[in-house]
Amino acid sequence: MAALAGFSNIGKVPELRRRIIFTLIVVAIYRVGVFVTTPGVDRVVMHQAVKGQGGLLGLVNLFSGGALANLSIFALGIMPYISASIIMQLMGLVSKQVEELKKEGEAGRRRLEQWTRYGAVGLAIFQSFGLALTLEGMNGGDSGSVVGHGDVVTNPGWGFRLLTVITLTTGSSLLMWLGEQATERGIGNGTSMIIFASIVSGIPAGVMSYWQGTGGDIQPLTIAVLLGVLLASIAIVVFFERAQRRIPIQYSRRQVGRRVYGGQNAHLPLKVNMASMIPPIFASSLLMFPATLANMNIPGMQAFSSLLNRGDWLFHSLFAALIIFFAFFYTAVTFQPVDVADNLKKQQANIPGIRPGRQTAEYIDRVLTRLTTGGALYIAVICTVPALVAQSFRIPFQFGGTSLIIVVGVALETVNQIEAHLITRSYEGLTGPRMTRLSGRRPA
Secondary structure, X not given: OHHHHHHHHHXXXXXXXXXXXXXHXXXXXXXXXXXXXXOOEOHHXXXXXXXOOXXXXXXXXXXXXXXXXXXXXXXXXXXXXXXXXXXXXXXXXXXXXXXXXXXXXXXXXXXXXXXXXHHHHHHHHHHHHHHHHHHHHOOOHXXXXXXXXXXXXXXXXXXXXXXXXXXXXXXXXXXXXXXXXXXXXXXXXXXHHHHHHHHHOOHHHHHHHHHXXXXXXXXXXXXXXXXXXXHXXXXXXXXXXXXXXXXXXXXXXXEEOOEEEOOOEEEEEEEOOOOOOHHHHHHHHHOOHHHHHHHOOOOOHHHHHHHHHHOOHHHHHHHHHHHHHHHHHHHHHHOOHHHHHHHHHHXXXXXXXXXXXXXXXXXXXXXXXXXXXXXXXXXXXXHHHHHHHHHHOXXXXXXXXXXXXXXXXXXXXXXXXXXXXXXXXXXXXXXXXXXXXXXXXXXX
């Protein structure tokens, strides 16, 4: 009842209501565009080619919400923008200009965002051209066709390639703009919401695929086991996403005039999973490059791309390794123990038993390294084990660990932002009376 009362408060905040409606409109526009097929492509043949594919093709199709199978204008999805963000993050480690822009505040952030947009457009052009070559490679009639149902491209040639590049690049740029608008005017992170909508939209198709695979003869025990595994996985994800280590902090007493400030005890919260759902998104985005390079006839990439498309142990091992790498990398980029230690020193705060300055930074770094190790292993396991189990038992259900951690992570982030809006305006949050202290009310 408390949760229902919390949801009823959403309609009482005009700004929050407008943000939620705007986000829903953005998601609706995206879902409509998924079914707009790229000119010159046989949608039915392409759908047969991608249907049931695992590994890289299945992952790309999952993150695009079925746009790849439909060969829609949004076939590239939001991945070029994510790839450009990865490159810009890496540039911050090797380029002094990028590092200086990060320290310039709002102006520097806007400049970096503009560079990221330009990079996303360039990557979209590169990937769309590679996809056009891939589609032409699927042609060859009933005997040479990949799917055995005819040609994917009706009129191959440079005309089709240029039209595909223009269409897919425009679609990817539109998605990038919609994501930024949803972040600014909607609720939650716009890019994450688009990926969230893509994954959730595949749940009905996954259920129908499982139903058809069993011929309608589904045992209640099998359903109970699947639901039990799903609920347990969700509980594990929620537990690790909310788990944190609280480092105690003590503020020194200082007198300003006749008033005495400080002398309070607080804590520095460090999440176990500091990178949230960013590592699997980054890893999946990076795994798309071998397929694109293979289509450009780069030596050695064709064999490597075929190994990834099989979705066997090599794909999952590489995927897990990239997840662990990006978990440490993203945490190191976004959280600087030296800066935190300097800020604590300026505020005349210290960790009990630890000297301010360098020793505080080293202590925070040690704690953060242990937390990130556990968080990275958790993400790698939850993103690979369910997929391996599904392949072992031949379960045609695509809602695996990668999808689960992204969906639950985005849902938790969105609920937290809704809570913040409600509490700011003195409404009870979605959790009811337990948030009375934060909302400024006293329990009756």
